[in-house]
Amino acid sequence: MTDTAFRVCIVHLDRDKGEIISFGDKNVHIGGSGLAAALYEKFGLPEEPWSHPDQPLIFAIGCLTGYFPLMSKVVCGFKSPHHDQYSESHAGGRLALAMRFAGYDAIVVRGQATVPVAVHVASKQIETADANYLWGANALTTGRVMRRAFPGASGHRSIIRIGPAGETLSAYACINVDTYRHFGRMGAGSVMGVKKVKAIVVSGDGDQDLPGTDSKAYAKLFKRVYKDMTATEMMSKYHDLGTPGNVTPLNELKSLPIRNLKQTTDPEVEKISGEAFAKDLLIRNTACAGCPVGCIHVGLLREQFQEEHRFQIRQVAYDYELIFGLGSMIGVMDASGCLALMDEVEKEGLDAMSTGVALAWATEAYEKSLLTKEQVEYDLAFGNVAAYKEAIWSLGHAKNEFYADLAKGVKHAAAKYGGEDFACVLGQEMAGYVGETFYASQSLSFRHSHLDTGAYGYDQKEHAKDPEKAVKYLVDDERERVLLTSLVSCLFARGVYKKELLAECLEAVGLSELAGNMDQAADAMQRLRWKVRLSTGYEPEKTTVPKRCMEVETWAGKMNPGYMNAVRQGYIKAIRELGKEEPKPAPESDS
Structure with missing residues (x-):
């Protein structure tokens, strides 16, 4: 292991064994979103279906995880059952810190178990246990059983699990993380289900030293960040209502x-x-x-x-x-x-x-x-x-033909039964906002999430219908978020974690090179994500916005289809540019 390499735990379900490898470079891949994309590029099967047993299920944290407040999220990378392309989902809970204290920057699950299992990953132990008796149990019951089955590492243990929807391979089955958090969007739960993994328990039972060489400077910086997170009105709104x-x-x-x-x-x-x-x-x-x-x-x-x-x-x-x-x-x-x-x-x-x-x-x-x-x-x-x-x-259990069809996604069900005009799908089932820039963003963005960009707020703040300005905003804002989701920060903290503070934090953990290279690294990881997504078959030109979305009227008036279509076309062009293959250097001449 080099000082800036990631420590990755690979769980081979088909061989019932674990493997620890050194991978990548924190100064390049950062962690989280960037690390997950790099791991999929190495271990993924872009031309095989999402349900192929050897498709990897990736959980990745970042180089600041556990060292500073709200650096507490995990990125899950996988080929999605929703559209059979590479995607991500993000979750909090205890998982990020459990992985940090177990000593892993990423956990990659490969292969398929012969019977339903629970996987236990700890600092010095990787094992599977028979969980056939839990197949069919709901996610909350499974959590209660797992707490008794794998005791210890109190406070540093995370239990992620699926419910019946993951077993029936729903396109929007989630992974429950420590009861109250989720890898919710794009069907990660079914990737666990197809691998016959009912639960994964991560025990953070290892030692974690303070980063860097100057523990006093680190402690002082930590205290300042903590104060900004707790003593300012900027963050109190998230605690109050x-x-x-x-x-x-x-x-x-x-x-x-x-x-x-x-x-x-x-x-x-x-x-x-x-x-x-x-x-x-x-x-x-x-x-x-x-x-x-x-x-x-x-x-x-x-x-x-x-x-x-x-x-x-x-x-x-x-x-x-x-x-x-x-x-x-x-x-x-x-x-x-x-x-x-x-x-x-x-x-x-x-x-x-x-x-x-x-x-x-x-x-x-x-x-x-x-x-x-x-x-x-x-x-x-x-x-x-x-x-x-x-x-x-009925939806979770795919009770009959209709609910099984609906579990494949609203777009799939509407194509079969009718009602496509009012099927509110923007890449995946829509989030709770309206507006032309938001429609363009969610329908096209990397994981079809309202959190890929701040477009839901852009529609409320920017009244000039300027497609060029909107597209530039979507691309630039996504890049800033990729930096945070690679480190990995909760996006609620984006108002506190400005570039200057992030640079100080990276310096404090001994990553001076990344501290001076954040913009280039974020740009590279934004491009890598799109390259991987496009390699798995994404064709942004084929995405649509349903008629119902354009029929609404807000405080700002009726929707403007011309503006929305112009934003979509500009964003499609930008996505294609971001994800294109870098030209390979010409071979040197012998002459």
Whole structure:
């Protein structure tokens, strides 16, 4: 191992063994997003389907993980069941610090187990255990069992697992991380499922020395960063109402998707606002390991058993994306009802946003008689919590032909049953925002996520419809985010982790070369990600924006299709340029 090489743990499921390798260079690949793309470039099979047993499932942290506050995320890289191309998902929880204390910059899972297994990775131990008895169990039950099966490393142990949706290979099965966090988007859970891995337990049971040579300077810098994260108003908003605080302003701006985007505002939304959740349901805040902010809001769900006088009480995490997907998008204007649906989604191991958009499309298709009662089985109607709970179970278990089709993605289901005009898919099922720049970004961006760029805010701040300016913003903003998701920082901290501070942090951990080369490294990793994505078959020209998205009207007026199409065409050109192969040097002449 060199001082700047990554230490990578490879788990060979087909051989039931582990391998530790030295890989890459922190000054080049940084970690996280960049490291995951580089590992896929080495171990991935771009021309084979996502379900090929030898496709790698990659978990990567960065060179600042665990050393500074909010450097607490993990990037999961994989070939996605949603579109059969390379993608990423990001998650917090305890996993990043568990990997750091176990001594690994990345964990790569290869091959396929013969029977369902749980994988245990520790600093001096890599093993698999039979988990056949858990196949079919929900994600929350699996977590409880794993805690007993692999005790120890208290506080430094992370348990990631899948629910039934990952076993039935849903296109939007998630990986549950330590109960309240998720690799949610693009179907990472099914990559675990196809490998027959029910859970992965990472025990951070190793020693971790302070970085660099001057521990006093490091401690002083850490204290300053900690203060910026906790004593400024910039971060307090994430602890107080958190992202649920977006519900009311977006509703007032006529920019909140409601009832499958038939509406963008409704007075009833106040019942599912961040304020309503905080007043009636919030019981505590919690945080990812290494984060002093505490943005995870946990609500109390109290449900009565049918025809009995007994109640079941559970703690369920909520945020804006979940309130949008399992609240406004399906017309559920009751905070407790939203929480109940969030709980069902957690058990099945489904992505909340994709599930909500799928149910919203199915509800409208059922209203329009494109679907029959025999197919949907329940009285799907906007606001019908009881029917949606049953439908979520059916979706996770792929109960019949219709739910199996819907589990392949809304676009797939709409192509078969009709209703493509109101199938709200932007690369994957849409996030909870509206606007031309946002539509262009999510439909085309690297992981089809609202977090790939800040386009959802750009539409609210920039009123001039300038396609060139918008495309430049999308490309530049993505590059800045790639730097943070390679280090790997929570994106909530992007207001604190400016370039100057990041350079100081890198110097403190002995990475002076990277500190002086951040922009070039971020540019290289942005290009590498696109190169890998395009190598797996991505054709941005074939992406679309559904008709329903362009029919809405916000506070800024009607959508402008000419502007949106110009942004999309400019962004497509930029993506092609970013991902093109670098020219190889000509061979030297013998003369």
